[in-house]
Amino acid sequence: MDPQRMQIFIQDQIRKLIAFRGNCNEDISQWLYNTETVLDSVQLQTSNKFLVVQSYLIGTASV
Numbered sequence: 001m002d003p004q005r006m007q008i009f010i011q012d013q014i015r016k017l018i019a020f021r022g023n024c025n026e027d028i029s030q031w032l033y034n035t036e037t038v039l040d041s042v043q044l045q046t047s048n049k050f051l052v053v054q055s056y057l058i059g060t061a062s063v
Helices: 003-015 028-041 046-055
Strands: none
Touching: 003 028, 028 046
């Protein structure tokens, strides 16, 4: 896969992630597992994983 297509693929995978709001009916362990699985599949570096995860924490979870 050429670099441009790879970049588009990575961006698409990250966009598909679901935000975590911190509601009592949400399972943080499952959310983290699902999120890390996606980020590992696109071989994101640890420092970049941190930035992505931060941007998907909203509402109570972002405090």
